[in-house]
Amino acid sequence: MSDLAQLTPSLLWQHFAKICSIPHPSMHEEALAQHIVSWAKEKNLHAERDAVGNILIRKPATAGMENRKSVVLQAHLDMVPQKNNDTEHNFEKDPIQAYVDGQWVKARGTTLGADNGIGMASALAVLSDESLSHGPIEVLLTMTEETGMDGAFGLQPNWLQSEILINTDSETEGEIYMGCAGGVDCVTNLPLTREAVPAGYQTVKVSLKGLKGGHSGGDIHLGLGNANKLMSRLLFTHAQSLGLRLQSFNGGSLRNAIPREATVTLSLPAANIERLKQTCAEFLSIIKHELDAVEKNIDLIVEPFNCGFKALTLDSQSRLLGLLNASPNGVIRMSDSVKGVVETSLNVGVVTTDEDRAQVIYLIRSLLDSGKEYVAEMLISLGQLAGAQTSAKGGYPGWQPNPNSPIMTLVCESYKKLFDTTPHIMVIHAGLECGLFKRPYPDMDMVSIGPTITGPHSPDEQVHIPSVSRYWQLLTELLKSIPERS
Numbered sequence: 001m002s003d004l005a006q007l008t009p010s011l012l013w014q015h016f017a018k019i020c021s022i023p024h025p026s027m028h029e030e031a032l033a034q035h036i037v038s039w040a041k042e043k044n045l046h047a048e049r050d051a052v053g054n055i056l057i058r059k060p061a062t063a064g065m066e067n068r069k070s071v072v073l074q075a076h077l078d079m080v081p082q083k084n085n086d087t088e089h090n091f092e093k094d095p096i097q098a099y100v101d102g103q104w105v106k107a108r109g110t111t112l113g114a115d116n117g118i119g120m121a122s123a124l125a126v127l128s129d130e131s132l133s134h135g136p137i138e139v140l141l142t143m144t145e146e147t148g149m150d151g152a153f154g155l156q157p158n159w160l161q162s163e164i165l166i167n168t169d170s171e172t173e174g175e176i177y178m179g180c181a182g183g184v185d186c187v188t189n190l191p192l193t194r195e196a197v198p199a200g201y202q203t204v205k206v207s208l209k210g211l212k213g214g215h216s217g218g219d220i221h222l223g224l225g226n227a228n229k230l231m232s233r234l235l236f237t238h239a240q241s242l243g244l245r246l247q248s249f250n251g252g253s254l255r256n257a258i259p260r261e262a263t264v265t266l267s268l269p270a271a272n273i274e275r276l277k278q279t280c281a282e283f284l285s286i287i288k289h290e291l292d293a294v295e296k297n298i299d300l301i302v303e304p305f306n307c308g309f310k311a312l313t314l315d316s317q318s319r320l321l322g323l324l325n326a327s328p329n330g331v332i333r334m335s336d337s338v339k340g341v342v343e344t345s346l347n348v349g350v351v352t353t354d355e356d357r358a359q360v361i362y363l364i365r366s367l368l369d370s371g372k373e374y375v376a377e378m379l380i381s382l383g384q385l386a387g388a389q390t391s392a393k394g395g396y397p398g399w400q401p402n403p404n405s406p407i408m409t410l411v412c413e414s415y416k417k418l419f420d421t422t423p424h425i426m427v428i429h430a431g432l433e434c435g436l437f438k439r440p441y442p443d444m445d446m447v448s449i450g451p452t453i454t455g456p457h458s459p460d461e462q463v464h465i466p467s468v469s470r471y472w473q474l475l476t477e478l479l480k481s482i483p484e485r486s
């Protein structure tokens with residue numbers, strides 16, 4: 001840790017070292033929260049918490065800056081607890097062991113928590129740095145962002161007094177975020193009926209493997225293969241001619257990851273097994289050709305399988321394969337207001353079957369609430385056609401880009417002035433808390449900035465030291481330039 005204390009800006013790194021020393025995985029942020037509140041009170045800063053545990057700390061303007069607009073600096077308190085298999089670490093008790101490796105700060109065998117620990121440290125450094133010049137400051141630290149944005153969901157109106165919010169949770173220095181997608185899960189449940197496998201049938205397992213997978217938001221525009229969609233296409237096309245009788249279908253493991261693998265078990269007349277293998281080989285060469293630019297390692301394997309399951313009735317089978325094969329997937333619409341950015345998408349994330357039910361879990365994302373609703377309605381009508389029940393749950397709103405945002409313009413001007421280059425204005429097709437802040441604070445002018453962090457949410461997480469210093473320069477320059485209240 002003494003390692004980190006040598007780095008500049010030193011106040012920021014000292015706060016970050018302290019944050020690393022107090023365990024704060026999602027759902028276990030209390031010790032860190034209490035430390036921060038008592039620290040603020042010792043410094044005679046106003047500090048309070050709301051019903052969900054969010055922390056609000058106020059620091060008055062510095063001399064001569066009293067007329068400036070008030071600004072909220074915002075970060076989330078929690079970090080994602082991930083470790084390597086060979087690392088002994090108890091995230092609820094053990095400090096993160098951060099160290100310097102060249103231009104990067106890393107952690108020994110675990111996530112570092114630079115997401116969003118550097119943002120949090122920068123906000124605390126603004127509170128403790130007496131050499132800065134700024135208007136009234138509020139620091140908002142939210143609870144449990146990584147596992148459900150609990151703090152952002154619970155944020156009440158009329159608590160914050162500022163009209164500008166700077167979110168510190170983006171992960172590439174030089175990119176300024178002005179919008180993000182909202183999301184909603186859709187779950188379709190299809191009742192299944194089964195019957196005995198006809199005599200003379202043999203059972204095989206068919207596995208589609210080797211797809212890249214990726215983040216269902218950030219990577220959805222890449223046109224990667226979706227194992228659930230490819231498998232259902234294969235089966236729907238050839239079920240009748242090969243006399244296939246499906247027993248199980250399992251694909252994908254997370255709703256927010258593009259599925260890399262899907263496995264089915266099915267029975268067919270013994271005489272058709274060779275034709276199935278041939279069909280699979282042909283299908284493999286077709287999809288390899290279609291996806292050649294993005295998928296290099298697809299494989300489709302047919303192997304013998306002993307299964308005690310009954311097969312789906314032909315009616316259940318055609319409903320399930322029809323449902324999956326007709327399901328929309330991927331990019332639905334690109335944004336007109338921000339070029340090159342996906343407006344609405346969905347991911348057919350997880351498909352499972354058990355004795356009497358098939359379940360499909362979709363994650364829909366959109367910059368617009370109406371875009372999410374449109375896709376959810378499509379899935380509901382598709383479910384109706386198939387005789388399934390579809391319900392939407394866990395929705396959170398997007399942060400719709402405002403190309404005329406004054407804080408956005410100011411960040412760009414400050415960046416150009418400091419670094420003599422134009423920053424990239426970005427909209428992320430994934431969730432940030434800002435979308436939720438717009439509900440209690442619809443008029444809040446918001447922007448998101450941060451240092452460069454690679455491998456977040458994994459033990460490879462690291463933060464680029466020079467980018468932290470540039471991020472700090474930008475943040476403090478920005479605070480100095482906030483305009484007067486009108």
Ligand SMILES: [Zn+2]
Pocket residue numbers: 076115116145169
């Ligand atoms: Zn984060």
